[in-house]
Amino acid sequence: MKQTIPFSSHQKLIIALLALTQFTVILDFMVMSPLGDMLMKSMSIKPNQFGLVVSAYAFSAGISGLLTAGFADRFDRKKLLIFFYVGFIAGTICCGFANTYVTMVAARIITGLFGGVIGSISLAIITDLFVIEQRGRVMGFIQMGFGASQVLGIPIGLYLANAWGWEAPFFLVAGIALAGVTLIMLIMEPITQHLAMQRDKSAFKHLWHAIAKRNYRIGFATTALLSIGGFMMMPFGSAFAINNLHVTPQQLPLLFMVSGVGALFIMPIVGRLSDRFDKFLLFTFSSLYMLVFVIVYTHLTAQPLWIVIALNVLMMVGIMGRMVPATTLTTGIPDMEDRGAFMSINSSLQQIAGGVAAAIGGMIVVQKDKFSPLEHYDTVGWVIVGITIPCIYMVYRVSALVKAKAAKQLPKEESVAVEV
Structure with missing residues (x-):
């Protein structure tokens, strides 16, 4: 068991700002699921079309990540975060004004172009300012945005949607995000240490050098599969x-x-465990645990509400338990001069892979009419089982790379991160 490294006051402030940012971005994406039934009925959208609505965000976010990867290490990370956050807010407002399937797809594309890059910028900031022995806890707190979006954002959004229509949650997200970007402008200090380490003269070369590194490609493949x-x-x-x-x-x-609420309690605990114990072992245990409940849930028939809630919470433990150690391990792969490019490409592949998955899920799941039960949802559960097993092997490879890098690395870079 390792000793934990405490956070400085500046680091705590950064965590709070990034957590707020992540809360709004996750809420914007997560709210699509609870609004799914409402949108499908109000716009007469079929499951395969709704899969494309979700995929539109993911694909545009993926393309945006690739386009910005070459430039990601050439600017102050604070300015980059503000630019994409403002674009994300504009896209979210467009979602609230969409009134047809086509306009909703267009609005999700705009939102994805900007929102999909925010996560990679946040990860680059975290990797710059926190040593890997702190990142598990940081990721635990940042990913609390996932739980907070479900505890606060989604229920409030659904209440607003039931009262004033499905558009209301998007305006709620935009309002919170406006407050978030204002705080970033006023409070966050510039993050420019990486600028002194740039060697590539062109953005394309920088992008190519990041893709060409074998260790980086292992990280990319792992993220896509997850x-x-x-x-x-x-x-x-x-x-x-x-x-x-x-x-x-x-x-x-x-x-x-x-x-x-379950996620809010789970995330900090998983973060601490990730900093104290072997991250790969934590990921493996959580993945196998998750699969049990995925199979049970996807095969479920009508049950009392308390059983549905209990199974959701138990499944959430596994999902969160694998997310934190996997993400933390991935941040240990890139060198400082490549972190922005690596995180952008990684985020891009994550979004594209997610878009493909949502589209495939839409092709597997069938609904005869607006009020019929979904068919073949259990098949989706078995597909997830088949994908998760190779995921465990890929995370093992990432873990081995990070451990080998840590064994060779001089403490220069780490001391810079601690001083910030």
């Missing part, structure tokens, strides 16, 4: 709960809220 499994179930969560498990639209906020 994302395929993660995105396949999620878009149809609310439609499955309502049409198959007989959860009412009024009960849906409670389902998401309780699951989110």
Whole structure:
């Protein structure tokens, strides 16, 4: 068991700002699932079309990540974060004004072009300012945005949607994000240490050098594979709960809220465990645990609400338990001069893989009419099992790379990060 390294006051401030940013970006994406049944009914959207609505965000985010990867290490990371955050806010407002399937797809593309890059910029900031022995806890706190979005954002968004229409949650996200970007402008200090280490004269060369490194490609492949499994179930969560498990639209906020509370408790604990114990072993245990509940849940028929909630919380433990150690390990792969490019490419592949997964999930899942049960959702569960097993091997390879790098690395870079 390792001793934990405490955070400085500046580091705590950065964690709070990035957590708020992550909360809004995750909420914007996560709210699509609980609004799924409402959108499908109001716009007469079929499951395969709704899969494309979700995929539109993911594909545009992936393309944006690749386009910005070459430039990601050439600017102050604070300015880069502000630029993409403002674009994300504009895209989210467009979602609230969309009134047809086509305009919603267009709005999600705009949101993805900007929002999909924010996560990679945040990871680059975290990697610059925190040593790897601190990053598990940082990721635990940052990923609390996932739980907070379910505890606060999604239930409030659903209540607003039930009262004023499905557009209201998007305006809620935009309002919170406006407050977040204002705080970043006023409080966050410039992050420019990486600028002194740039060697590539052109953005294309910088992008190519990041792709050409074998160790980086292992990290990219691992992230893509993890994302395929993660995105396949999620878009149809609310439609499955309502049409198959007989959860009412009024009960849906409670389902998401309780699951989110579970995530809020789980994330910091997993973060601490990730900093104290072997990250690969934690990931493996969590993945195998998760698969048990994925199979149970995707094969579920109508049950009392408390059983549905309990299974959601138990499944969330596994999902969160593998997310933190896997992400933390991935941040240990790139060198400082490549972190922005690596995180952008990594985020890009994550989004593209997620978009592919959502589209495939839409092709597997069938619904005969607006009020019929979803069919073949259990097949999605078995596909996730098949994807997760090779994921464990890939994370093992990433873990080996990070350990080998740590054994060779001089403490120069780490001391710079601690002083900031």
